[in-house]
Amino acid sequence: MGLRERKKAKTRAAIQRHALRLFREQGYSATTVDQIAAAAEISPSTFFRYFATKEAAVLYDPVDPVFIAIAIAQPPELGLIPAMRATVTDVLQRFSAEEMEFVRERQLLVFREPDLRAATMDQFAEGIDQIAGVAAQRTGRAPDDFVVRNWAGAVVGVLLAAFLKAAGDPESDYLVVLDQALVHLEAGLPL
Protein backbone atom coordinates (compact mmCIF):
# COMPACT_ATOMS: atom_id res chain seq x y z
CA MET A 1 0.00 0.00 0.00
CA GLY A 2 1.41 3.34 -1.03
CA LEU A 3 1.52 6.39 1.18
CA ARG A 4 -1.53 7.82 -0.51
CA GLU A 5 -3.77 4.89 0.35
CA ARG A 6 -2.52 4.68 3.90
CA LYS A 7 -3.24 8.35 4.38
CA LYS A 8 -6.74 7.95 3.02
CA ALA A 9 -7.48 5.07 5.36
CA LYS A 10 -6.20 7.10 8.27
CA THR A 11 -8.29 10.11 7.31
CA ARG A 12 -11.43 7.97 6.95
CA ALA A 13 -10.86 6.41 10.36
CA ALA A 14 -10.16 9.79 11.96
CA ILE A 15 -13.36 11.29 10.58
CA GLN A 16 -15.41 8.35 11.82
CA ARG A 17 -13.77 8.36 15.24
CA HIS A 18 -14.30 12.06 15.83
CA ALA A 19 -17.81 11.91 14.45
CA LEU A 20 -18.82 9.15 16.85
CA ARG A 21 -17.17 10.92 19.76
CA LEU A 22 -18.96 14.18 19.04
CA PHE A 23 -22.27 12.41 18.52
CA ARG A 24 -21.85 10.72 21.89
CA GLU A 25 -20.81 13.93 23.65
CA GLN A 26 -23.39 16.32 22.26
CA GLY A 27 -25.89 14.32 20.26
CA TYR A 28 -26.23 13.53 16.57
CA SER A 29 -28.29 16.43 15.30
CA ALA A 30 -26.52 18.95 17.55
CA THR A 31 -23.23 18.03 15.87
CA THR A 32 -22.54 19.75 12.56
CA VAL A 33 -20.40 18.44 9.75
CA ASP A 34 -18.24 21.51 10.16
CA GLN A 35 -17.50 20.50 13.74
CA ILE A 36 -16.54 17.00 12.70
CA ALA A 37 -14.32 18.36 9.95
CA ALA A 38 -12.63 20.74 12.37
CA ALA A 39 -12.05 17.96 14.89
CA ALA A 40 -10.57 15.68 12.22
CA GLU A 41 -8.54 18.60 10.86
CA ILE A 42 -9.90 18.48 7.35
CA SER A 43 -12.12 20.83 5.38
CA PRO A 44 -15.89 20.26 5.18
CA SER A 45 -15.42 19.56 1.46
CA THR A 46 -13.15 16.69 2.29
CA PHE A 47 -15.66 15.22 4.73
CA PHE A 48 -18.12 14.74 1.88
CA ARG A 49 -15.44 13.16 -0.27
CA TYR A 50 -15.08 10.40 2.31
CA PHE A 51 -18.71 10.04 3.36
CA ALA A 52 -21.59 10.89 1.09
CA THR A 53 -23.76 11.97 4.01
CA LYS A 54 -23.44 12.73 7.69
CA GLU A 55 -25.29 9.46 8.36
CA ALA A 56 -22.72 7.47 6.45
CA ALA A 57 -20.03 8.41 8.96
CA VAL A 58 -21.93 6.35 11.54
CA LEU A 59 -23.32 3.66 9.33
CA TYR A 60 -20.29 2.80 7.28
CA ASP A 61 -19.43 -0.70 8.33
CA PRO A 62 -17.77 -3.31 6.14
CA VAL A 63 -19.18 -6.28 8.08
CA ASP A 64 -21.81 -7.38 5.55
CA PRO A 65 -19.49 -8.84 2.92
CA VAL A 66 -17.69 -10.69 5.69
CA PHE A 67 -20.97 -12.10 6.94
CA ILE A 68 -21.95 -13.33 3.49
CA ALA A 69 -18.56 -14.89 2.83
CA ILE A 70 -18.64 -16.76 6.12
CA ALA A 71 -22.19 -17.93 5.48
CA ILE A 72 -21.26 -19.36 2.10
CA ALA A 73 -18.20 -21.05 3.57
CA GLN A 74 -20.18 -23.05 6.14
CA PRO A 75 -19.96 -26.82 5.67
CA PRO A 76 -22.53 -27.90 3.08
CA GLU A 77 -23.98 -30.67 5.23
CA LEU A 78 -25.33 -28.08 7.64
CA GLY A 79 -28.99 -27.17 7.21
CA LEU A 80 -29.84 -23.60 6.30
CA ILE A 81 -30.71 -22.32 9.75
CA PRO A 82 -27.84 -24.13 11.48
CA ALA A 83 -25.58 -22.52 8.89
CA MET A 84 -26.99 -19.09 9.70
CA ARG A 85 -26.55 -19.75 13.41
CA ALA A 86 -22.96 -20.81 12.89
CA THR A 87 -22.36 -17.70 10.79
CA VAL A 88 -23.75 -15.34 13.40
CA THR A 89 -21.64 -17.02 16.06
CA ASP A 90 -18.50 -16.92 13.92
CA VAL A 91 -18.92 -13.27 13.07
CA LEU A 92 -19.70 -12.08 16.57
CA GLN A 93 -16.88 -14.05 18.15
CA ARG A 94 -14.38 -12.25 15.96
CA PHE A 95 -15.14 -9.05 17.83
CA SER A 96 -13.00 -8.15 20.80
CA ALA A 97 -14.67 -6.80 23.93
CA GLU A 98 -13.88 -3.22 22.95
CA GLU A 99 -15.15 -3.73 19.44
CA MET A 100 -18.34 -5.16 20.89
CA GLU A 101 -18.71 -2.13 23.11
CA PHE A 102 -18.17 0.08 20.09
CA VAL A 103 -20.84 -1.77 18.13
CA ARG A 104 -23.29 -1.56 21.01
CA GLU A 105 -22.73 2.14 21.52
CA ARG A 106 -23.29 2.75 17.87
CA GLN A 107 -26.49 0.70 17.92
CA LEU A 108 -27.86 2.78 20.76
CA LEU A 109 -27.08 5.95 18.86
CA VAL A 110 -28.62 4.60 15.69
CA PHE A 111 -31.86 3.48 17.28
CA ARG A 112 -32.38 6.80 19.00
CA GLU A 113 -31.98 8.93 15.91
CA PRO A 114 -34.87 8.51 13.42
CA ASP A 115 -32.83 9.15 10.29
CA LEU A 116 -30.13 6.73 11.33
CA ARG A 117 -32.65 4.09 12.29
CA ALA A 118 -34.37 4.43 8.94
CA ALA A 119 -31.09 4.03 7.10
CA THR A 120 -30.32 0.94 9.15
CA MET A 121 -33.70 -0.55 8.34
CA ASP A 122 -32.88 -0.03 4.70
CA GLN A 123 -29.71 -2.04 5.19
CA PHE A 124 -31.82 -4.82 6.65
CA ALA A 125 -33.97 -4.80 3.53
CA GLU A 126 -30.86 -5.25 1.43
CA GLY A 127 -30.02 -8.10 3.76
CA ILE A 128 -32.96 -10.01 2.30
CA ASP A 129 -31.26 -10.05 -1.08
CA GLN A 130 -27.98 -11.15 0.38
CA ILE A 131 -29.39 -13.88 2.58
CA ALA A 132 -31.54 -15.06 -0.29
CA GLY A 133 -28.32 -15.31 -2.29
CA VAL A 134 -26.73 -17.46 0.38
CA ALA A 135 -29.79 -19.69 0.63
CA ALA A 136 -29.92 -20.03 -3.14
CA GLN A 137 -26.30 -21.05 -3.31
CA ARG A 138 -26.65 -23.61 -0.54
CA THR A 139 -29.85 -25.19 -1.89
CA GLY A 140 -29.18 -24.94 -5.61
CA ARG A 141 -32.27 -22.83 -6.17
CA ALA A 142 -32.58 -19.51 -7.98
CA PRO A 143 -31.96 -16.40 -5.80
CA ASP A 144 -35.23 -14.82 -6.95
CA ASP A 145 -37.25 -17.97 -6.24
CA PHE A 146 -40.31 -17.02 -4.25
CA VAL A 147 -39.80 -19.48 -1.40
CA VAL A 148 -36.11 -18.58 -1.12
CA ARG A 149 -36.87 -14.88 -0.82
CA ASN A 150 -39.70 -15.53 1.58
CA TRP A 151 -37.44 -17.65 3.76
CA ALA A 152 -34.80 -14.91 3.67
CA GLY A 153 -37.46 -12.38 4.64
CA ALA A 154 -38.36 -14.43 7.71
CA VAL A 155 -34.70 -14.75 8.72
CA VAL A 156 -34.13 -11.02 8.38
CA GLY A 157 -37.37 -10.37 10.24
CA VAL A 158 -36.45 -12.42 13.29
CA LEU A 159 -32.93 -11.00 13.30
CA LEU A 160 -34.39 -7.51 13.13
CA ALA A 161 -36.72 -8.21 16.05
CA ALA A 162 -33.77 -9.58 17.99
CA PHE A 163 -31.64 -6.54 17.20
CA LEU A 164 -34.37 -4.20 18.34
CA LYS A 165 -34.60 -6.11 21.59
CA ALA A 166 -30.84 -6.25 22.16
CA ALA A 167 -30.39 -2.57 21.31
CA GLY A 168 -32.98 -1.55 23.87
CA ASP A 169 -31.64 -3.73 26.66
CA PRO A 170 -27.99 -3.08 27.58
CA GLU A 171 -27.91 -6.27 29.65
CA SER A 172 -28.59 -8.62 26.78
CA ASP A 173 -25.94 -10.47 24.83
CA TYR A 174 -26.23 -10.06 21.08
CA LEU A 175 -24.93 -13.54 20.44
CA VAL A 176 -27.47 -15.21 22.72
CA VAL A 177 -30.42 -13.15 21.53
CA LEU A 178 -29.69 -13.62 17.83
CA ASP A 179 -29.11 -17.33 18.26
CA GLN A 180 -32.31 -17.82 20.21
CA ALA A 181 -34.21 -16.00 17.49
CA LEU A 182 -32.89 -18.41 14.86
CA VAL A 183 -33.55 -21.42 17.08
CA HIS A 184 -37.12 -20.32 17.54
CA LEU A 185 -37.48 -19.82 13.80
CA GLU A 186 -36.05 -23.26 13.14
CA ALA A 187 -38.57 -24.78 15.53
CA GLY A 188 -41.39 -23.26 13.48
CA LEU A 189 -42.04 -20.22 15.68
CA PRO A 190 -44.24 -21.98 18.28
CA LEU A 191 -46.16 -19.66 20.59
Place this chain on the structure above:
Amino acid sequence: MGLRERKKAKTRAAIQRHALRLFREQGYSATTVDQIAAAAEISPSTFFRYFATKEAAVLYDPVDPVFIAIAIAQPPELGLIPAMRATVTDVLQRFSAEEMEFVRERQLLVFREPDLRAATMDQFAEGIDQIAGVAAQRTGRAPDDFVVRNWAGAVVGVLLAAFLKAAGDPESDYLVVLDQALVHLEAGLPL
Protein backbone atom coordinates in the same frame (compact mmCIF):
# COMPACT_ATOMS: atom_id res chain seq x y z
CA MET B 1 -67.03 18.66 11.79
CA GLY B 2 -66.59 22.39 11.82
CA LEU B 3 -65.45 24.47 8.88
CA ARG B 4 -61.93 24.67 10.30
CA GLU B 5 -61.41 20.92 10.38
CA ARG B 6 -62.90 20.39 6.95
CA LYS B 7 -60.59 23.05 5.52
CA LYS B 8 -57.57 21.41 7.13
CA ALA B 9 -58.46 18.02 5.71
CA LYS B 10 -58.87 19.58 2.28
CA THR B 11 -55.54 21.38 2.51
CA ARG B 12 -53.75 18.23 3.64
CA ALA B 13 -55.26 16.24 0.76
CA ALA B 14 -54.41 18.98 -1.74
CA ILE B 15 -50.78 19.10 -0.63
CA GLN B 16 -50.45 15.35 -0.88
CA ARG B 17 -52.15 15.20 -4.27
CA HIS B 18 -50.00 17.91 -5.82
CA ALA B 19 -46.86 16.50 -4.23
CA LEU B 20 -47.46 13.07 -5.72
CA ARG B 21 -48.31 14.54 -9.09
CA LEU B 22 -45.15 16.64 -9.18
CA PHE B 23 -43.02 13.72 -7.99
CA ARG B 24 -44.44 11.60 -10.80
CA GLU B 25 -43.98 14.30 -13.43
CA GLN B 26 -40.49 15.48 -12.59
CA GLY B 27 -39.07 13.15 -9.93
CA TYR B 28 -38.86 13.35 -6.17
CA SER B 29 -35.60 15.16 -5.62
CA ALA B 30 -36.14 17.49 -8.57
CA THR B 31 -39.34 18.71 -6.94
CA THR B 32 -38.91 21.37 -4.25
CA VAL B 33 -41.19 22.05 -1.33
CA ASP B 34 -41.69 25.55 -2.72
CA GLN B 35 -43.07 24.06 -5.93
CA ILE B 36 -45.48 21.84 -4.02
CA ALA B 37 -46.58 24.78 -1.90
CA ALA B 38 -47.13 26.92 -4.99
CA ALA B 39 -49.15 24.17 -6.69
CA ALA B 40 -51.29 23.67 -3.60
CA GLU B 41 -51.64 27.44 -3.23
CA ILE B 42 -50.23 27.66 0.26
CA SER B 43 -47.03 29.11 1.68
CA PRO B 44 -43.97 26.91 2.28
CA SER B 45 -44.41 27.54 6.01
CA THR B 46 -47.85 25.98 5.84
CA PHE B 47 -46.50 22.91 4.06
CA PHE B 48 -44.33 22.13 7.07
CA ARG B 49 -47.27 22.64 9.40
CA TYR B 50 -49.07 19.79 7.66
CA PHE B 51 -46.12 17.52 6.98
CA ALA B 52 -43.00 17.51 9.12
CA THR B 53 -40.81 16.62 6.15
CA LYS B 54 -41.04 16.40 2.39
CA GLU B 55 -40.98 12.62 2.76
CA ALA B 56 -44.03 12.66 4.98
CA ALA B 57 -46.15 14.04 2.15
CA VAL B 58 -45.68 10.72 0.35
CA LEU B 59 -45.58 8.40 3.32
CA TYR B 60 -48.50 9.71 5.34
CA ASP B 61 -51.06 6.95 5.19
CA PRO B 62 -53.69 6.27 7.83
CA VAL B 63 -54.00 2.58 6.92
CA ASP B 64 -51.99 1.15 9.80
CA PRO B 65 -54.48 1.74 12.61
CA VAL B 66 -57.19 0.28 10.36
CA PHE B 67 -55.07 -2.80 9.79
CA ILE B 68 -54.53 -3.33 13.51
CA ALA B 69 -58.19 -2.83 14.33
CA ILE B 70 -59.25 -5.36 11.71
CA ALA B 71 -56.65 -7.85 12.90
CA ILE B 72 -57.90 -7.65 16.48
CA ALA B 73 -61.48 -8.01 15.32
CA GLN B 74 -60.90 -11.34 13.55
CA PRO B 75 -62.87 -14.24 15.06
CA PRO B 76 -60.95 -15.63 18.04
CA GLU B 77 -61.16 -19.23 16.87
CA LEU B 78 -58.90 -18.39 13.92
CA GLY B 79 -55.24 -19.25 14.32
CA LEU B 80 -52.72 -16.43 14.26
CA ILE B 81 -51.60 -16.76 10.68
CA PRO B 82 -55.10 -17.38 9.31
CA ALA B 83 -56.12 -14.24 11.19
CA MET B 84 -53.31 -12.29 9.54
CA ARG B 85 -54.28 -13.66 6.15
CA ALA B 86 -57.89 -12.69 6.68
CA THR B 87 -56.78 -9.23 7.77
CA VAL B 88 -54.63 -8.66 4.71
CA THR B 89 -57.48 -9.81 2.48
CA ASP B 90 -60.02 -7.63 4.27
CA VAL B 91 -57.85 -4.54 4.09
CA LEU B 92 -56.84 -4.91 0.47
CA GLN B 93 -60.36 -5.67 -0.69
CA ARG B 94 -61.53 -2.35 0.69
CA PHE B 95 -59.48 -0.57 -1.92
CA SER B 96 -61.11 0.37 -5.19
CA ALA B 97 -59.23 -0.19 -8.42
CA GLU B 98 -58.12 3.45 -8.53
CA GLU B 99 -57.01 3.39 -4.93
CA MET B 100 -55.00 0.27 -5.69
CA GLU B 101 -53.40 2.03 -8.64
CA PHE B 102 -52.59 4.95 -6.38
CA VAL B 103 -50.99 2.66 -3.81
CA ARG B 104 -48.96 0.87 -6.44
CA GLU B 105 -47.72 4.07 -7.99
CA ARG B 106 -46.67 5.32 -4.61
CA GLN B 107 -44.84 2.08 -3.87
CA LEU B 108 -42.86 2.38 -7.08
CA LEU B 109 -41.89 5.94 -6.20
CA VAL B 110 -40.95 4.94 -2.67
CA PHE B 111 -38.76 2.03 -3.66
CA ARG B 112 -36.87 4.06 -6.22
CA GLU B 113 -35.96 6.90 -3.87
CA PRO B 114 -33.43 5.87 -1.18
CA ASP B 115 -34.68 8.26 1.49
CA LEU B 116 -38.27 7.23 1.00
CA ARG B 117 -37.40 3.57 1.01
CA ALA B 118 -35.47 3.96 4.24
CA ALA B 119 -38.38 5.73 5.89
CA THR B 120 -40.69 2.94 4.74
CA MET B 121 -38.39 0.32 6.21
CA ASP B 122 -38.61 2.18 9.48
CA GLN B 123 -42.38 1.90 9.31
CA PHE B 124 -42.00 -1.84 8.85
CA ALA B 125 -39.89 -1.98 12.00
CA GLU B 126 -42.69 -0.27 13.89
CA GLY B 127 -44.95 -2.88 12.38
CA ILE B 128 -43.19 -5.47 14.52
CA ASP B 129 -44.46 -3.76 17.64
CA GLN B 130 -47.95 -3.50 16.29
CA ILE B 131 -48.18 -7.07 15.07
CA ALA B 132 -46.67 -8.29 18.32
CA GLY B 133 -49.44 -6.38 20.06
CA VAL B 134 -52.06 -8.16 17.99
CA ALA B 135 -50.48 -11.56 18.60
CA ALA B 136 -50.24 -10.84 22.31
CA GLN B 137 -53.87 -9.90 22.49
CA ARG B 138 -55.01 -12.98 20.58
CA THR B 139 -52.87 -15.44 22.54
CA GLY B 140 -53.06 -13.88 25.99
CA ARG B 141 -49.31 -13.43 26.18
CA ALA B 142 -47.33 -10.31 26.98
CA PRO B 143 -46.53 -8.04 23.99
CA ASP B 144 -42.84 -7.97 24.89
CA ASP B 145 -42.62 -11.75 25.24
CA PHE B 146 -39.62 -12.98 23.28
CA VAL B 147 -41.46 -15.58 21.20
CA VAL B 148 -44.28 -13.15 20.43
CA ARG B 149 -41.86 -10.52 19.16
CA ASN B 150 -39.88 -13.08 17.24
CA TRP B 151 -43.02 -14.38 15.58
CA ALA B 152 -44.02 -10.81 14.72
CA GLY B 153 -40.55 -10.26 13.26
CA ALA B 154 -40.96 -13.24 10.98
CA VAL B 155 -44.39 -12.07 9.84
CA VAL B 156 -43.10 -8.59 9.08
CA GLY B 157 -40.08 -10.13 7.34
CA VAL B 158 -42.09 -12.24 4.93
CA LEU B 159 -44.50 -9.37 4.27
CA LEU B 160 -41.54 -7.13 3.55
CA ALA B 161 -40.05 -9.63 1.13
CA ALA B 162 -43.43 -9.92 -0.55
CA PHE B 163 -43.79 -6.16 -0.80
CA LEU B 164 -40.37 -5.83 -2.35
CA LYS B 165 -41.31 -8.43 -4.92
CA ALA B 166 -44.72 -6.92 -5.68
CA ALA B 167 -43.29 -3.41 -5.94
CA GLY B 168 -40.72 -4.53 -8.49
CA ASP B 169 -43.14 -6.48 -10.64
CA PRO B 170 -46.09 -4.48 -11.98
CA GLU B 171 -47.84 -7.68 -13.07
CA SER B 172 -48.14 -9.14 -9.60
CA ASP B 173 -51.22 -8.87 -7.43
CA TYR B 174 -50.50 -7.61 -3.92
CA LEU B 175 -53.25 -9.71 -2.43
CA VAL B 176 -51.98 -12.94 -3.95
CA VAL B 177 -48.33 -12.30 -3.18
CA LEU B 178 -48.91 -11.30 0.43
CA ASP B 179 -51.24 -14.21 1.02
CA GLN B 180 -48.80 -16.70 -0.46
CA ALA B 181 -46.08 -15.34 1.77
CA LEU B 182 -48.18 -15.96 4.85
CA VAL B 183 -49.21 -19.42 3.63
CA HIS B 184 -45.58 -20.33 3.14
CA LEU B 185 -44.75 -19.06 6.61
CA GLU B 186 -47.62 -21.04 8.09
CA ALA B 187 -46.30 -24.18 6.42
CA GLY B 188 -42.96 -23.67 8.16
CA LEU B 189 -41.11 -22.07 5.24
CA PRO B 190 -40.21 -25.30 3.41
CA LEU B 191 -37.58 -24.95 0.71
Place this chain on the structure above:
DNA sequence: GGAGATTCTGACAGTTACTCTCATTTGGTA
Protein backbone atom coordinates in the same frame (compact mmCIF):
# COMPACT_ATOMS: atom_id res chain seq x y z
C1' DG C 1 -74.96 39.41 15.18
C1' DG C 2 -70.81 41.11 17.40
C1' DA C 3 -66.57 41.08 20.84
C1' DG C 4 -62.99 38.57 22.34
C1' DA C 5 -60.24 34.41 22.57
C1' DT C 6 -58.07 30.87 19.77
C1' DT C 7 -56.11 28.94 15.88
C1' DC C 8 -54.18 29.21 11.26
C1' DT C 9 -51.44 31.44 7.91
C1' DG C 10 -47.70 33.96 5.43
C1' DA C 11 -43.48 36.54 5.44
C1' DC C 12 -38.93 36.52 6.69
C1' DA C 13 -34.51 35.55 8.63
C1' DG C 14 -31.39 31.99 9.94
C1' DT C 15 -29.13 27.27 10.16
C1' DT C 16 -27.28 23.24 8.06
C1' DA C 17 -26.64 19.42 4.87
C1' DC C 18 -25.02 18.87 0.58
C1' DT C 19 -23.27 20.16 -4.50
C1' DC C 20 -20.19 22.21 -7.87
C1' DT C 21 -16.29 24.51 -9.53
C1' DC C 22 -11.62 25.88 -9.60
C1' DA C 23 -7.06 26.88 -7.99
C1' DT C 24 -3.48 24.78 -5.11
C1' DT C 25 -1.05 21.17 -3.08
C1' DT C 26 0.60 16.51 -2.52
C1' DG C 27 2.02 11.90 -3.86
C1' DG C 28 3.43 8.71 -7.62
C1' DT C 29 6.46 8.10 -11.62
C1' DA C 30 9.97 8.43 -15.22
Place this chain on the structure above:
DNA sequence: TACCAAATGAGAGTAACTGTCAGAATCTCC
Protein backbone atom coordinates in the same frame (compact mmCIF):
# COMPACT_ATOMS: atom_id res chain seq x y z
C1' DT D 1 14.28 16.91 -11.08
C1' DA D 2 10.13 17.29 -13.97
C1' DC D 3 5.68 15.82 -15.08
C1' DC D 4 1.05 13.80 -14.26
C1' DA D 5 -2.76 12.33 -11.57
C1' DA D 6 -5.12 12.52 -7.44
C1' DA D 7 -6.43 14.84 -3.21
C1' DT D 8 -7.49 19.03 -0.84
C1' DG D 9 -9.46 23.60 0.47
C1' DA D 10 -11.99 27.68 -0.49
C1' DG D 11 -16.08 29.66 -1.78
C1' DA D 12 -20.52 30.22 -3.91
C1' DG D 13 -25.01 28.23 -4.39
C1' DT D 14 -29.30 25.27 -3.47
C1' DA D 15 -32.88 23.43 -0.67
C1' DA D 16 -34.77 21.37 3.49
C1' DC D 17 -35.98 22.65 7.47
C1' DT D 18 -36.73 25.94 12.16
C1' DG D 19 -38.35 29.87 14.84
C1' DT D 20 -40.66 34.15 15.32
C1' DC D 21 -44.16 37.44 14.74
C1' DA D 22 -47.95 40.07 12.87
C1' DG D 23 -52.27 39.63 10.62
C1' DA D 24 -56.27 36.93 9.09
C1' DA D 25 -59.71 33.33 9.63
C1' DT D 26 -62.57 30.65 12.64
C1' DC D 27 -64.88 29.57 16.93
C1' DT D 28 -67.43 30.79 21.24
C1' DC D 29 -70.06 33.08 24.22
C1' DC D 30 -73.20 36.70 25.03
